[in-house]
Amino acid sequence: MLTGGIGPGGLGPDLARTLARAVADLAALAVAGAALAAVLAPGRVPGADRVPPVAVPVWFAALLVDAVARGALLAGVPLTAVAAGDVTGYLTGFRAGQGLLLAGVVVLVLAGAVAGRPVRPGRGSGPPLLVLALTLAAAAAPAATGHAAASARAVLAVPGVVLHVVAALLWVGGLGAMLVLARDGAVLRAALPRFSRLAAVSIVVLAVSGLLAATARLASPVDVVTTAYGGVVLAKAGLLAGAGALGLLTRRRLQAGRLPVLAWAAAEIVLLAAAVGAAATLTHTA
The missing domain is CATH 1.20.120 (Four Helix Bundle (Hemerythrin (Met), subunit A))
Incomplete structure (x- = not known):
C-alpha cells in the first residue's frame, strides 16, 4: 500500500485532494471536448453549448476543495479544522499553491467566456478557440508549478x-x-x-x-x-x-x-x- 501521500492531518485531507484533482481533470476534459467538438465541426454540434456552463463551475468548485485540502495538509489539521489563513498561506507561499491560484483565476475568466449563449445552436459556448486556449492554460498551471x-x-x-x-x-x-x-x-x-x-x-x-x-x-x-x-x-x-x-x-x-x-x-x-x-x-x- 502506498502511504507517501498521507499527510499529518490524516487520510481525510489527502483523499479530498485526490478526489478534487480527479474531478477538476474530468471537468477540464469535458470543457476541452466541447470546445473541440465546436472546432472540428463548427455549427453542427448543438450540445456543445450546454457542457461548459455546467462543467466550468464544477471545475472551480473542485479547485476550491483542492485548496482547502492542501491548506489542511500544510497545517496538519483535519478538514473541519482548517482556517482561512491555512488556505491563503498555501496559495501564496508555495509554487504549487500559486499555480493552483492561477488556475482558479483562469477558470473564472473561462466562466465569463462561456456565460453568454451562442447566437446559433451548435456554435459552442463562447468562442471555441478561446475556450479551448483558456482550458489548456488552466489545466497546465498547477502541473507547471508542482514537482x-x-x-x-x-x-x-x-x-x-x-x-x-x-x-x-x-x-x-x-x-x-x-x-x-x-x-x-x-x-x-x-x-x-x-x-x-x-x-x-x-x-x-x-x-x-x-x-x-x-x-x-x-x-x-x-x-x-x-x-x-x-x-x-x-x-x-x-x-x-x-x-x-x-x-x-x-x-x-x-x-x-x-x-x-x-x-x-x-x-x-x-x-x-x-x-x-x-x-x-x-x-x-x-
Missing part, C-alpha cells in the same frame, strides 16, 4: 509537463467529442479525419514530454524500476501505448471506410482514463 518547477532539471521538466497536459487534454477531450459527433454519421466522417491527425501529433508530444517530465522525479534511469514513482510511470506509459495502438487501428478502419469506429474509441477512452488515474497517482507518490 517539475522544484526539480533541478526544471528547464526540461516544466515545458515537458505543460506539453504533456496539453496533449493529453486534446487527445482525451477530442475522443469525447468524437463520441458526441457520432450521433450524426455525416458529421463524424467529416470531423474524424481532423481529429485523427490531432491525435497522432498528441501521441508524439505525450511520449516526448512524458520523458522530459519524468526527469523532475527520477534521479537516474534505474529509478524507473526501483521506485514506486517509476513503477507508476511505466504503468502509465503502457496504458498510453495501448491507447495509441487502438487509435492507429481506428484510423486505419476509417481510411478503409469501415464505420462505425465507436467501440474502438470507447476502448481507447477507457485506457486513457486509466492513464489519467495513473497521472493523478504520480502527484502523490514519492
Whole structure:
C-alpha cells in the first residue's frame, strides 16, 4: 500500500485532494471536448453549448476543495479544522499553491467566456478557440508549478509537463467529442479525419514530454524500476501505448471506410482514463 501521500492531518485531507484533482481533470476534459467538438465541426454540434456552463463551475468548485485540502495538509489539521489563513498561506507561499491560484483565476475568466449563449445552436459556448486556449492554460498551471518547477532539471521538466497536459487534454477531450459527433454519421466522417491527425501529433508530444517530465522525479534511469514513482510511470506509459495502438487501428478502419469506429474509441477512452488515474497517482507518490 502506498502511504507517501498521507499527510499529518490524516487520510481525510489527502483523499479530498485526490478526489478534487480527479474531478477538476474530468471537468477540464469535458470543457476541452466541447470546445473541440465546436472546432472540428463548427455549427453542427448543438450540445456543445450546454457542457461548459455546467462543467466550468464544477471545475472551480473542485479547485476550491483542492485548496482547502492542501491548506489542511500544510497545517496538519483535519478538514473541519482548517482556517482561512491555512488556505491563503498555501496559495501564496508555495509554487504549487500559486499555480493552483492561477488556475482558479483562469477558470473564472473561462466562466465569463462561456456565460453568454451562442447566437446559433451548435456554435459552442463562447468562442471555441478561446475556450479551448483558456482550458489548456488552466489545466497546465498547477502541473507547471508542482514537482517539475522544484526539480533541478526544471528547464526540461516544466515545458515537458505543460506539453504533456496539453496533449493529453486534446487527445482525451477530442475522443469525447468524437463520441458526441457520432450521433450524426455525416458529421463524424467529416470531423474524424481532423481529429485523427490531432491525435497522432498528441501521441508524439505525450511520449516526448512524458520523458522530459519524468526527469523532475527520477534521479537516474534505474529509478524507473526501483521506485514506486517509476513503477507508476511505466504503468502509465503502457496504458498510453495501448491507447495509441487502438487509435492507429481506428484510423486505419476509417481510411478503409469501415464505420462505425465507436467501440474502438470507447476502448481507447477507457485506457486513457486509466492513464489519467495513473497521472493523478504520480502527484502523490514519492
